[in-house]
Amino acid sequence: MENHDTPKLGNQLCFPFYVIAKEMTALYRPFLDELGITYSQYLVMMVLWEKDGLTVNQIGEKLYLDSGTLTPLLKRLESKGFIIRKRKKEDERVVEVFLDDAGRNLQQKACEIPRKMQEKLNLSTEDLLELKQTVEKILNKIR
Template sequence: MKDPLHLSEQVCFPVYSFAKEIINRYRPFLEELELTYPQYLVMMVLWEFEQLTVNQIGEKLQLDSGTLTPLLKRMELKGFVIRVRSSVDERIVNISLTEKGKALKVRAACIPTKMMEAMDISLEDLMVLKNIIAKISKK
């Protein structure tokens, strides 16, 4: 009888290892853009919505403001985003793209294709994987 507590019997460990591997494969492409992986996620959300509050970004990326705030400050120093406190409620911080941040989207457009090539996987296989992950995480 197999021991259910052996690492080789676990689903969680290969998923954990895979997540780390994916982020590592993004690294060389993102370094060219001066972005970390979490910053890249923020940029993708802002490329889609252009302006959001810190809380809205956090909801979309499942990150808390304690994680986002220092990350956004570094992105502002690089000139990719602007952080502005709301005049109505100073607890709310609005994040918007700068022209430099908007322009970065053109340079980042090739990353998904480069990632598929780096992983040597087809779009169809990626979609199957994405659908399985979404089913498990109910997203």
């Protein structure tokens, strides 16, 4: 006997979001493999390309990541020579993150990724903007 109150996967808003997140990350993978970074590392790099010298906490706030998740990402980026982590002189508990030369050079290579993704998705700029605005509206309601 079927229970009509049972949630159905096809009726859930969360499932398409889950699938899109997974599939979008997979679409980015070939472009990021060329740069030698993962999607999570790409997010960190974009934050630093916008504003270099942020603290670990500031990066975490922008990406909605805690320091336990962020620290291993930063260590890997540092081992690849893309960033430098420095303890703040005034307060050694605070770690600041700076782009290294290789990280700045990576920015130039990454500039093509948004265009390549738009081509791969075959969506107009207007469609992408509308989709982004809708998703941001939902995200703002969740926060």
